[in-house]
Amino acid sequence: MTNVPTSALRMLSWATLVVGGSMGIAAWTEVAPVGPMIAGALACGVVAIVVRHAIRARDLRMIEAALDALADGRLPARFERPEHGEALRVSRALGRAQREVSTACSRLTVARDEVQNMLEALGNGLVALDREQRIRSANRIAEQLLGLSGDYRGRLLQEVTRQPDLSRFVSEALAANEHLSAEIRLDGPDPLVVQVAGHPLPGRDGGLLVVLDDITRLKRLESMRTDFAANVSHELRTPITNIKGYVETLQDIGYDDPQQVGRFIEIIHRNTHRLSMLVEDLLSLASLEQVDARTCLEFEEFELSQTLTAVHAELGDAARAKQVELSVSCASTIRVVANRTLLHQAVANLVSNAIKYSPSGSRVDMVGRLGGASIEIAVVDNGPGIPAKHLPRIFERFYRVDKARSRELGGTGLGLALVKHIALAHGGSVDAQSAAGSGSRFTIRLPLANSSTPMPVEAP
Numbered sequence: 001m002t003n004v005p006t007s008a009l010r011m012l013s014w015a016t017l018v019v020g021g022s023m024g025i026a027a028w029t030e031v032a033p034v035g036p037m038i039a040g041a042l043a044c045g046v047v048a049i050v051v052r053h054a055i056r057a058r059d060l061r062m063i064e065a066a067l068d069a070l071a072d073g074r075l076p077a078r079f080e081r082p083e084h085g086e087a088l089r090v091s092r093a094l095g096r097a098q099r100e101v102s103t104a105c106s107r108l109t110v111a112r113d114e115v116q117n118m119l120e121a122l123g124n125g126l127v128a129l130d131r132e133q134r135i136r137s138a139n140r141i142a143e144q145l146l147g148l149s150g151d152y153r154g155r156l157l158q159e160v161t162r163q164p165d166l167s168r169f170v171s172e173a174l175a176a177n178e179h180l181s182a183e184i185r186l187d188g189p190d191p192l193v194v195q196v197a198g199h200p201l202p203g204r205d206g207g208l209l210v211v212l213d214d215i216t217r218l219k220r221l222e223s224m225r226t227d228f229a230a231n232v233s234h235e236l237r238t239p240i241t242n243i244k245g246y247v248e249t250l251q252d253i254g255y256d257d258p259q260q261v262g263r264f265i266e267i268i269h270r271n272t273h274r275l276s277m278l279v280e281d282l283l284s285l286a287s288l289e290q291v292d293a294r295t296c297l298e299f300e301e302f303e304l305s306q307t308l309t310a311v312h313a314e315l316g317d318a319a320r321a322k323q324v325e326l327s328v329s330c331a332s333t334i335r336v337v338a339n340r341t342l343l344h345q346a347v348a349n350l351v352s353n354a355i356k357y358s359p360s361g362s363r364v365d366m367v368g369r370l371g372g373a374s375i376e377i378a379v380v381d382n383g384p385g386i387p388a389k390h391l392p393r394i395f396e397r398f399y400r401v402d403k404a405r406s407r408e409l410g411g412t413g414l415g416l417a418l419v420k421h422i423a424l425a426h427g428g429s430v431d432a433q434s435a436a437g438s439g440s441r442f443t444i445r446l447p448l449a450n451s452s453t454p455m456p457v458e459a460p
Contacts (some may be wrong), residue, residue: 125212130205133157133170145186145194145212163187166196166210173198183215192216193456224396231398235278235413239271263428281414285397288421297339297425304368304375305397307328307340311347311366315355323360326351330368336375336446343446346422346430347377349415350442352380374428374445386434394432395420419444 032436125142129135135152142148146161158167170309173180193216246264255261290296308328319326336343347366354364362382364416368378386394391399398413419442423430426446432439 023051024232036270114456117294124451125214127157127210127212128201128207129157129170129174129210130207131174136207142210142212142403144194145214147188147264148265169196169198170208170210173200177206193219228397231413232275232282235398236275239275239278241272242273243268269331278414284418285414288418288425295418297342299336299337299426301337303332303337303341304334304377305332306370307344307347308366308377309337310344311351313349318352319355319364322355322358323357323365324358326355326366328364328366330366334368334370334375338446342422342425344421346444347379349419350379351446354379354383354440357381357383360385370448371445375443375448377446379443380405380439380441382439385436385438386432386440387436389434391434395430411447 081398085401123141125139125145127135127142128136129148134156135148136148137153138148146163146166148160152160157170163184163186166186169180169182169184177200179197179199181195182410184196186192186194191216195213195215197211197213199209199211201209246268250261250264253260267364305328308330312326312328351364351366358364358381363382364382365378367376367378367380373437386401390399393399394401395416397417399416400413423444423446428444428446430442430444432440432442
């Protein structure tokens with residue numbers, strides 16, 4: 001029921017009194033019927049005025065409620081319109097304004113979502129700060145980099161993240177009021193290297209837009225490339241220097257001493273062979289590291305035992321020469337889909353290392369078996385083992401646990417790196433289990449021949 005204003009009620013009461021008084025006077029005086037008719041007409045006019053006043057008040061309340069809703073950002077789907085008069089024209093204009101505001105809000109919402117999606121797709125962290133270094137907003141990547149959580153908006157940057165380098169950069173950028181960039185470190189369980197840029201925000205309130213670009217992986221790759229170049233240079237320099245030195249010695253002393261000449265030629269041949277192996281391993285690694293390496297390889301299905309038997313035949317003499325027993329254990333029913341040459345190379349590298357580092361009288365076992373959703377090829381030895389601190393890095397190029405002994409035994413430092421990349425090219429993996437003084441176990445895991453779900457491939 002519509003509420004009628006108090007003033008209208010008062011007027012209605014007066015009208016009622018007038019009508020009642022007129023009718024009472026007419027009845028008391030027994031005047032002609034014209035008197036009551038005039039009094040009734042007068043009362044009806046008063047009632048009409050009261051009702052009209054009530055309708056106008058109701059219309060104004062409806063319009064006022066609609067305006068309040070617009071002012072508060074609420075857009076009612078519809079409101080009851082007045083039926084006539086000025087209020088009707090006002091309500092129509094209000095309806096048009098409501099529709100235009102609703103359309104504008106919809107467009108702004110779409111534009112906001114588009115901008116937000118673009119900011120998230122950039123791959124960089126973005127943080128907007130005011131002049132007091134309070135956070136206005138931040139995108140998802142910035143939240144991850146800085147560890148922002150909860151209701152951080154409106155709080156000081158130093159309150160929600162403890163990063164001294166970032167705080168120092170923000171203070172310098174706000175003081176300079178110009179574009180600045182720097183390379184900083186973000187502390188945490190896994191420290192990050194970040195390229196940070198500060199852009200002053202326009203407007204009277206000002207502030208700073210901070211752009212964060214995580215370059216940790218890039219810096220790590222740069223370091224690996226630098227180390228790789230240094231290691232290659234060092235590995236190449238040794239055989240080249242030996243070859244050059246003995247050739248110059250031969251030129252100086254002549255060829256009159258056959259025994260001396262023969263010894264020098266043997267040393268030159270050994271260093272030439274080492275140089276050739278190093279170049280071949282480098283070329284193999286470069287080929288395997290290509291993005292499309294796996295698609296370029298030729299795969300075939302064959303019995304795993306064939307590869308293990310071939311490796312045994314190839315390295316059996318080397319094992320016997322060192323008095324190391326070499327054994328093979330693999331069921332003939334185990335079949336693998338792989339590049340036969342590369343798989344042979346990977347297993348041979350592991351077995352060759354095991355023989356080199358195993359003491360006389362020990363044994364090296366090659367074991368092929370099914371391991372859940374994969375095929376496992378394990379090479380187990382009883383050698384000196386590998387200290388735990390070295391295990392995470394032994395598959396890196398040129399990484400050696402015992403550098404002097406490794407070079408003495410003729411290794412290039414690339415064998416385990418090749419094993420890792422061969423496994424990755426097959427959609428598999430390799431790992432090592434060892435402890436100082438208790439031997440080592442290297443395991444290559446490859447997808448089953450009939451598996452429709454490839455194994456997850458780790459990053460090179």
